[in-house]
Amino acid sequence: MDKVIIKCPAKINLSLDVVGKRQDGYHLVKMIMQSISLFDDVTVEKNGGGIRLYCKNKDVPDNEDNIAYRAAKLIIDRFNIDGGVDIFIEKRIPVAAGLAGGSTDAAGVIKAMNRIFDLGMDRDEMMELGLKLGADVPFCIMGGTALAEGIGEVLTPLKPFEAWCVVAKPNISVSTKEVYRSLRLDEITRHPETTRIIDYMERGNIEGVAENMVNVLETVTIKRHPVIFEIKNIMMEFHALGSLMSGSGPTVFGLFKDKGKAEICYNRLRDYLKEVYLVRTFNGEV
Numbered sequence: 001m002d003k004v005i006i007k008c009p010a011k012i013n014l015s016l017d018v019v020g021k022r023q024d025g026y027h028l029v030k031m032i033m034q035s036i037s038l039f040d041d042v043t044v045e046k047n048g049g050g051i052r053l054y055c056k057n058k059d060v061p062d063n064e065d066n067i068a069y070r071a072a073k074l075i076i077d078r079f080n081i082d083g084g085v086d087i088f089i090e091k092r093i094p095v096a097a098g099l100a101g102g103s104t105d106a107a108g109v110i111k112a113m114n115r116i117f118d119l120g121m122d123r124d125e126m127m128e129l130g131l132k133l134g135a136d137v138p139f140c141i142m143g144g145t146a147l148a149e150g151i152g153e154v155l156t157p158l159k160p161f162e163a164w165c166v167v168a169k170p171n172i173s174v175s176t177k178e179v180y181r182s183l184r185l186d187e188i189t190r191h192p193e194t195t196r197i198i199d200y201m202e203r204g205n206i207e208g209v210a211e212n213m214v215n216v217l218e219t220v221t222i223k224r225h226p227v228i229f230e231i232k233n234i235m236m237e238f239h240a241l242g243s244l245m246s247g248s249g250p251t252v253f254g255l256f257k258d259k260g261k262a263e264i265c266y267n268r269l270r271d272y273l274k275e276v277y278l279v280r281t282f283n284g285e286v
């Protein structure tokens with residue numbers, strides 16, 4: 001097999017808590033991660049030597065600044081691979097959005113190269129390697145629904161959660177590093193009740209989940225970009241059961257049980273923003 005195409009899903013955070021800080025500046029988190037049916041297509045093809053990356057989206061770097069490029073380099077070095085790869089990224093996930101768009105492409109490259117070069121890594125080994133690239137990469141390798149602790153790499157799979165989501169990104173970019181750096185732990189007044197949310201998830205109670213979602217990083221990003229708060233309000237006006245910023249933002253998602261209501265909300269937001277998607281939570285294999 002010389003060529004593999006992988007569908008790489010985006011993620012949302014159904015809740016995000018920060019519970020401490022490591023010596024190296026990384027934050028200890030407790031968050032509920034959920035893949036959604038919004039995919040990049042990543043094609044990886046064997047070549048004679050070197051890494052080449054192609055992506056039509058001008059906001060996506062085509063060199064070692066691309067995390068998918070770095071994933072390929074890491075594998076070539078680690079396994080002493082004689083030869084290289086061409087990587088083609090069909091970008092559909094909004095960039096710098098809080099949806100782990102880069103991390104999921106990197107996860108896709110790791111999975112693809114494991115198959116192409118017959119490296120025999122199991123999922124845990126791929127996740128361990130992925131962590132060297134970024135905190136969200138292990139979850140992107142696992143996919144589905146999970147509780148993430150540590151800096152995001154200690155993962156406990158949760159029962160698949162089924163819901164409709166409207167996902168909307170305002171036309172601003174946010175740096176994850178900068179958001180974490182500006183977070184003042186002692187100023188957070190509202191933390192999510194993570195165990196309670198998981199309990200609702202296990203019972204398939206979308207309303208219970210939606211009403212209890214909290215992302216502590218909103219305190220930083222919404223202060224800088226009030227448009228996030230406006231989008232959350234529009235989603236609630238249009239009958240979302242709950243609405244939250246994903247990751248470090250600026251993307252906002254609304255949860256729905258009813259597809260019809262989600263469609264009405266989606267259509268309303270499309271009048272207002274360019275990057276709006278109607279998706280489902282995704283628990284399938286990729």
Ligand SMILES: C[C@](O)(CO)[C@H](O)COP(=O)(O)OP(=O)(O)OC[C@H]1O[C@@H](n2ccc(N)nc2=O)[C@H](O)[C@@H]1O
Nearest residue numbers: 025026027029134135136137151152176177180247248
């Ligand atoms: C916001 C989330 O997307 C939520 O899922 C993640 O916590 C961020 O994951 P990520 O983008 O893969 O993060 P990385 O690429 O590893 O780190 C980017 C920067 O965010 C900060 N960072 C990230 C993860 C974490 N648990 N604590 C941090 O403080 C670090 O300053 C780091 O320099």
Ligand SMILES: Nc1ncnc2c1ncn2[C@@H]1O[C@H](COP(=O)(O)OP(=O)(O)OP(=O)(O)O)[C@@H](O)[C@H]1O
Nearest residue numbers: 066067095096097098099100101102105136176247
């Ligand atoms: N494969 C990639 N896809 C998108 N952006 C990439 C990629 N590789 C590197 N980047 C760079 O990384 C930056 C962050 O993009 P990305 O879409 O991964 O952010 P994000 O969704 O906020 O990630 P996370 O939720 O993991 O913090 C972009 O500004 C871009 O320059």
